[in-house]
Amino acid sequence: MKARYLIGAIALIAALSGSVYLLSQSQVQYATISEARTLGRKVQIKGRWDAAAESSYDQNRNLFRFVLIDDQGNRIPVEYQGAKPNNFELAHSVVVRGRVEGNHFHATEILTKCPSKYEGSSPMTPRTE
Amino acid sequence: MLAQLIIHLCFGTALAVAIGYWIGTIQQKEAPTAVARTLYYVLVFLVMSASAILLVAIATHNFDFTYVQAYSSRQLGPPFLYAAFYSGQEGSFLLWMLLVSIVGIAVIEYSRPRGIEAETMAFYSLVLVFLSLMLVAKNPFAYLWETFAREGTTREFIEAIKEDPTRYEGRGLNPVLQNYWIMIHPPMLFTGFAAMTAPFAFAMAGLWRRQYHDWTRLAQPWIIAAVLVLGIGITLGGLWAYETLGWGGFWAWDPVENSSLVPWLLATALLHTTLVQRRTKGLIRTNFILAIAAFGAVLYSTFLTRSGVLGDTSVHSFVEPGYFVYVLLLVFLLSFLGLGFGLLLLRWRDVSTQTVRRGMFAVSSREFLLSIGSILLLLSAAIVLLGTSYPIVAELIGKSKAAIEPQFYNELHLPLVAAMLIVNGLSLIAVWSQTPPVRLAKGIGIAGGASIVAAAAGLAFGIIPNWQAALAIVAAAIPLIINGQHILRLLRNRKPMTLGAFLSHVGLAILVIGIVQFAWTSTTTHLRLVEGVPNAAFGYTFTLLGKEQLEEHLRDREKYRYIVAVEKNGVERYAYPIVYYSDFNRRQAPFLEPGIISTLGHDVYLAPKALDVEDRSPTVTLTKGQVQRIPIDTSATIELRAFDMSRAQMSDIPGALMLGLNVRLRTTSATVDTTLYTYFHEQAFVPKKTVIGDLVFELIRIERNQSNPERSTATIRVGTVTSPPAPPRQVLVLDVSLKPMINLVWCGFVILLGGVLLSTIRAFRTHHSPSKNVQAHELQPKQSSVSPHSARESHPAQSLPRR
Structure with missing residues (x-):
């Protein structure tokens, strides 16, 4: 009886600690641009895209470039291996996942969040302006 | 009202x-x-x-x-x-x-x-x-x-x-939801959720009545039904992701997907552990815990996906439902977990007074192996739950917010699923109570030997990409062979309705082989297809032939399918990636759907990424005030004097904006001031021809610079009366991938769910005629020491008196 519980517990602890270790390895922290620069490892930055700066898509290299402003107001040029995401212009916030490489941020993923009024608001409100 | x-x-x-x-x-x-x-x-x-x-x-x-x-x-x-x-x-x-x-x-x-x-x-x-x-x-x-x-x-x-x-x-x-698969996906998931409510209620009623065994029999058809319907729902979601979203895969470990997988894994574990309880009278508390947890997982899933709590970590868009709903969902979840586990704790000691069975299962028994298999399923559920909930947990313990990479799930599931498959094979060689070692060794020897030979051959001939994949395929081939043997035996005995469980295991094994091959041998390349110009990749030749508009009668959209000829060895087939502008997002950016060519061995998957045009006639691009020479007649110059929006709303094409450009043209003989026009309609410029002398001008593009209007540019195409400016060629930018074995994946899903369907039908039928209460697993050589069901259990009328 006791041995069964002991073996079970050891196996469970081993499995869980193994997965927690892997979890810590594969988690991607939220960071600011300056933190991302010092950390150097893969992080995600929440911010918005800089509409004043140029954004471009290089079709031959399949590279999308834009400038990200984080919540503290710092800027960094972002290079993303892929096309411009849908709704990029409409997004009120952008989350990029990747790492800082030299002067730019190399993103492997971009998530865009659209304003909530775009999600569910009514176009039938009388315009006040 | x-x-x-x-x-x-x-x-x-x-x-x-x-x-x-x-x-x-x-x-x-x-x-x-x-x-x-x-x-x-x-x-x-x-x-x-x-x-x-x-x-x-x-x-x-x-x-x-x-x-x-x-x-x-x-x-x-x-x-x-x-x-x-x-x-x-x-x-x-x-x-x-x-x-x-x-x-x-x-x-x-x-x-x-x-x-x-x-x-x-x-x-x-x-x-x-x-x-x-x-x-x-x-x-x-x-x-x-x-x-x-x-x-x-x-x-x-x-x-x-x-x-x-x-x-x-x-x-x-939302245009991405306009797909048949995704249309039946939510009703399926919710039917599965509804079906999960029944086993929970039966378990709770059993606890309340202090009847700790009978409920597992009553709940069984419902558990199988839930596994079936949830499984169909999850599969449909995968099909939809593959066909519509253009991710290129069918599973992305997204929180929304994960939160529907956890109840399925728990229900599947419960299905197996209740089977053990019915045979051995063991695992009583385990089954109560699992029944409560499986239902809890349904509620937790709803909480995760409906409360907005995971807002930043998923590609699914979450609507913030408001604080009240958030709290209500949390209360919903906590009350049912509290109710379930509370009642279980209340009965905890009482359960042991009624436990028939004492001591542990023999290691060589089927019940032991089934328990191990269920533990592996639970581990999988725990991993998915942990990964999905991590952002919340991190926030609760005050660490910085973080998301989990898919590799976390993939790396952990590879060994886990391999172990699960081997245990499944073993459990079907084993018999209840205790298995003679010779039988176990012989069974695993044949299946394992055959699997290793097959995988080694696959590796040697380069069909299997690497040794990890080969190991996973060995693990999958073992249950494939063992379940196959059972299926053949049952077919010989003409008992097709008892095949369910074995078919599902075969389906799972095929699914795993498909996934392993798919994951390790898919390849992607980036192509820029100019209309009419062939491009080669993966031994295929891709040519963009043009586009045609779909659903033209609908005013809220502009939907095109691009026609791409895909040719190999003289056989030409067509792929139709879709570019869809919708009022849903005010046509700001297109919704892109992949075009897929299915062959038996692999899919050719064309995911559109961007659209462009390539000018064939010479063009000039100007900013305000700039003067440039005209490419085909360098003695002449053109100056951009101003952008003219005065006729913007006076367009003769309905719904189009008429944009003007004031230009000054100087030739050796004269200076002409004129306005070039273009219609901006449905995200595209439709130029109006302007003829001056023998030169023909078309204003084909205006690019506005939002922050500095002075730096906005206009592009003009130039031709002559005898050789007029040619329309540009369409350009479609694609990610083209080769998806080997995707059909094996779908095939695995279908067989898995087909098996569960058979079991569901059988389970509900059996319950209408209690005399034929025989389980698939019981059709084994009768070496079991425990009788299938005690008479007291199979007859509700004679069930235990209360208290």
Whole structure:
């Protein structure tokens, strides 16, 4: 009886600690641009895209470039291996996942969040302006 | 007003039903139970009426309702119009409520003759109380003038615009949801959720009545049904992701997907552990824990995906539902977990006084191996749960917010699933109670040997990409062979209805082989297809032939399918990637759907990424004030003097903006001031020809610089009267991938679910004729020391007296 519980517990602890270790390895922290620069490892930055700066898509290299402003107001040029995401212009916030490489941020993923009024608001409100 | 009233009545009635059944449970009397039952049918009628009203409102485009306005439009026809029913929070809660209440009728019919109606329904109806409370909070019948009162929308205003079809119009359905697979995906998931409620209620009633064994038999058909329906729902989601989203895969470990996988894994574990309990009288507490946890996982899944708590970590968009709903969902989850585990703790010691079985399972017994298999399923569920919840956990313990990479799930699941498959093979060689070592060794020797030889050959011939994949394929081939042997044996004995379990295992093994091959041998390349110019990749030749517009009669969209000829060895096939501009996002960016060419061995997957045009005639690009020489006649110059928007709204093409460009043309003989025009229509420029002398000009592009209008540019195409400017060529930028073995993946899903379907049919049939109560696993050589079912258990009338 006791041995069964002991073996079970050891196996469970081993499995869980193994997965927690892997979890810590594969988690991607939220960071600011300056933190991302010092950390150097893969992080995600929440911010918005800089509409004043140029954004471009290089079709031959399949590279999308834009400038990200984080919540503290710092800027960094972002290079993303892929096309411009849908709704990029409409997004009120952008989350990029990747790492800082030299002067730019190399993103492997971009998530865009659209304003909530775009999600569910009514176009039938009388315009006040 | 009536509809809103019905929703409130639903809540009142559900509460009354619950109270009635609880009084019936506590007082042990039939009268309150009978009243509750009658009220239950009233409740079902009310929920059906509410659903009918919503459906009619959607069908008749009654945009007075905020919900109808937000998720449908006049442009939407059947069948997608009706998908609006559950496209939002409010409607999906109504659908859930509807399905739970309908399933409840079956639960009443099922539990009443067995004398456990009051207890079962006492717990079951509590779920309905919560769901109807949720509907009161998120009422699908709120009017626009109620929802947007603060924004100044009044009833009078809505009445006033009612006659104007352009203003009295809905927002429509998100284009990515306009797909058949995803249309039946939510009803499937919610049916699965509803089916999971029944085993929970049976388990709780069993605990309440101190009958710790009987419920596993009663719940079995429902558990299998839940595994089936949830499984179909999950598969449909994968099909949709592959066909519509263009991710290139069918599973991305997204929180939304994960949260529907966890209940499925728990239900599947429960299916196996209740089987063990029915045979051995063991695992009593385990099964109670699992039944509560599986239902808890359904509620947790809803909490994760409906409360907005994971807002930043998923590619699915989450709507913030408001603080009240967040709290309500959390209370919903915690109450049922508290209720379940609380009652279990109360009965914890009592269970051991009634346990028939003592001591542990023999290591060589089937029950032991089934338990190990279930533990592996639980580990998988724990991993998925941990990864999905990590962002919340991190926030709770004060660490910085983080998301989890898919590799976490992949790396952990590879060994886990391999172990699961081997254990499955072993459990089917083993027999109940104890297996002679020779039998075990012989069985595993044959299957394992054959698998290793097959995988080694695959590796040697380069079919299997690497040794990890080979190991996984060995692990999958073992149960494939062993289950195959069982299937052949059963077919010889003409017992096709007993195949279910074995078929599912075969399906799982095929699925795993498919996934391993798919994951390690898919390749992607980036192509820029210029109309008419062939490009080669993966031994295929890709040529963009053009595009054609789809669904032209619908005004809310502009949808094109691009025609790409895909040729190999003289055989030409066509792929149709779709580019879809919709009013849903004000046509700001297109929705892109992949084009897929299916062959037996692999799919060619064309995911569109961007669109462009390539000019064939010479062009000049100018900013304001700039002077440039004309490419085909360098003696002449052209100057951009101003952007002219004066005729913007006076276009002769309906719906187009007419944009002008004031230019000065200087040739050796004359200076001409003129205005070039272009129509901006449906995200494209349609130039108007301007002829000056023998030169022809077309204004083909204006690029506005938002921050500095002075730096906006205009592009002009130039030709001559004898060789006029040629229209540009279309360019489609694609990610082209080769997806080997994807058909094996779908095939695995179909066989897995087909097996479960067979088991579901059999389980419900068996319960109508209790005498034929034989399980698939029991069709083994009878070496078991425990009788299949004690007479006391299979006859509800003779069940244990209460207390």
